[in-house]
Amino acid sequence: MPIDRSFQTTWKQTETHRNHSVWHSKTSELGIHGTRVAVDFDECTGCMKCLKLCPEEVFELLEVSSSLLKADPVNESACLDCLACELVCPEEAIFIMRKPQESDTLSALLD
Ligand code: SF4
Ligand code: SF4
Structure with a gap:
């Protein structure tokens, strides 16, 4: 989801x-980490696609338990709002907080 x-x-x-x-929500287990760069830990599979793509090294791989890896947005303040991680994530586990004029990904990328 x-x-x-x-x-x-x-x-x-x-x-x-x-x-x-x-x-956390009532149904979440691991929760969402971050606000400007938000990662749903219950959806993240630790595939590392966002880590490899991010130009600002916003993410670090976090081992939450044995062999369970998550992309932790440890440096979210450095985010450039390029939206690349959000687009590449196969689980749709990332949401980048939009500026008021950036209501959708495509228009933000075309700006
Ligand atoms: S691309 Fe998505 S699933 Fe893969 S590590 Fe990043 S947040 Fe997790
Ligand atoms: S939007 Fe761009 S700069 Fe920000 S975390 Fe994602 S890939 Fe990194």
């Missing part, structure tokens, strides 16, 4: 982890 893009209004911020917020 794709990341819930309304998590900031419908999920609760429950903790801070490595300088970013962690959000």
